[in-house]
Amino acid sequence: MLATGIVVEYNPFHNGHLFHLNEAKRLTDADVIIAVMSGHFLQRGEPAIVDKWTRAHMALAGGADLVIELPYAFATAHAPQFARGAVQILDALQCEYICFGSEEGHIAPFVHSLDTMNTHKKLYEEKIKCSMQEGLSYPNALRIAYDEISRTTDEPLADLSEPNNILGFHYMQAIKEIRSNMMPVTLERKGTHYHDEALPEDSIASATGIRKELFATDVAHVQSFMPSSSYELLHQQPHQSWDHLYPFLRYMILREGPEQLASIADITEGIEFSLWRAAKEHATFQEFMKAVKSKRYTWTRIQRMLVHVLTGYQKSTRAQITSPSYLRLLGMSKNGRNYLRSVKKEVTLPVVSRAGSHKDPSLLMDIKSTDIYMCGMQREPGLDFKTPPILL
Template identity: 70%
Template sequence: MIATGIVVEYNPFHNGHLFHLQEAKRQTDADTIIAVMSGNFLQRGEPAIVDKWTRTRMALAGGADLVIELPYAFATAHAPQFAKGAIQLLDALYCSYFCFGSEEGSIAPFTNSLTLISTQQQLYESAIKEAMREGISYPNALRKGYEAISHDTSIDLADLSEPNNILGFHYMQAANDIHSSMIPLTIERIGTHYHDPALPADSVASATSIRKSIFTNESAEDVQPFMPPTSYRLLKNWEDLNGFQSWDALYPLLRYSILREEPERLTEIADIREGIEFSFFRAAKEQTTFQGFMQAVKSKRYTWTSIQRMLVHILTGYRKATREQITDPSYIRLLGMTESGRCYLRSIKKQLPLPLVSRVASLSDPSLLMDIKSTDIYMSGIQSPAPTLGQDYRTPPIFV
């Protein structure tokens, strides 16, 4: 059986995601599509608008056959670590291909970029360090390093100023680092740009614009044309029962988490560095809204995303000491499957290099405990009258 892997967040699952999933299956002639999906907190340092089980149902309805959770330690990390965790899981599941969306639309530029960096590693790393010393944010420092080695070359290189290209490059790099036999494939992104905030005239909108419409209008009704029918129904069901999750809803919990600690204690939290803990402490005392807090702490040194990632770690209590224990994925957490996915799992189960977890009580692991903890904190901020905690223990894998 041919398995093709994809790395997703589905926040929420929309028509562009459906196109990518269908093309991945068609172009690789796959029998099984395996989606490694972030849990309840995402790579941009924000909560998913609906929980991971609702998004799992969206994925299975859209054509995925297996949905595996990307552990919190990787799902909320910088792009290289995010990609490392996802690619290692897809490789452990014996995928023949991994497929990602990109602005580039061709694998050759990514391969060329990897080759260039490997031959100019010293200059590349030196340029990054110099940019960091100048107070430039990490993503822009990476871009500076890339520009330092690419300005004199005539070969076709990936444009690493584009968000999907950046992740695609790191997927390729992660696969290369572990000498994976998976074949990379990229599908050109269609429709609006990744960060476009406005809904377009056609049926393919960015997840950013869909979320902005939902929060601006306080309703999901306007986004229906941009989502497959099942995804939209699941989105509406969640809205009716719980309301959508957001940083605004979680800010009281975040504010309490910051004020409970002395600034010095905040330095124990993952990613906190260079005195930003004092800015967080002051802003938490003074600001009553999340937007006000972010405006008070933003700076040229840190991107909005990197600040949000720090805040997610404060909220969940994810400490540097815990992160040091989690260097690689140590289990395969099954969130959902189709009959095809179940058949594929049966065919490889005895060869899996990592334990397959369908019941979280069956494994004690610091990474899995972090997933369980982050789910409870996510659900604690839900605005429904009685959010249910302990769902990781209560919810079996979804079978369609």
């Protein structure tokens, strides 16, 4: 059975995701689609709108065969670590292809970009360092460095100012670094831009726009942008946001104080003092974020810090987690179950269907993040121990 992997968040699963999933199957002639999906906290430093089992159910109803959780340590990391963790999981599951959506729509520019960056790696890294010393944010520093090395070639390069292109580039970089045999395939992103908040006239909207509409009005307004199965699941579940979690976050910041905050992952350069002052002064999440955001610290970068504050994710814990060490099964179809059986001897990481007495620091972080996420939903803790994989 030929397996193709995709990397997803499904926050929530919408028509654009359905198009991607179907095209991934068609373009690679896949028998099985394996989705590596972030858990309860996402790469942009946000809580998922609904829990990971609901989103896994959406994925299976949309045609995925296996849904594997991307561990917290990678799901909430910067793009290179996020991509590397996902690629390692798909490689462990013996995927022959990885298919990602991109603004570019063709693989060749990514190949040229990767070759150019490897050729001029020293220049690239020096330019990033200089830009950051001048006070620029990391994404802006990357963009300037990339523009610099782009002048060294006449080959068409991928536009790495676009969010899906950035992730696609890092997937391919990770494939090369771990020496995987997976073949990358890309398809052009359809519909609205990744960050677009307005809902379009056609049936494909961004997840950002769908979430904004959900919190501003109600779930009925997004029905036309989602498969009916996703809409029904979304309609049945309470919706999570930073507004719900901010009281817990504010308490954590004020209780810990700047000295303790400095030990949290991603908190650097004295920003702990800004977080502490903002928590003392602002009663809402939006006000807090506006007080902390600066030229150096983007909204996304700050949110990732705050997720780590909320979950107590220490720099020392992150140092222990260098690669995925298990495959957390969130859901599977009958086809997916047959695939797992067929490749059982070749799969290079243990499959975990339900959390038990594991001491793995990465799995412990997944369990803790679930419990904290559920606090904002006023639901019971321990669901990672109680909830079996979704079966369709």
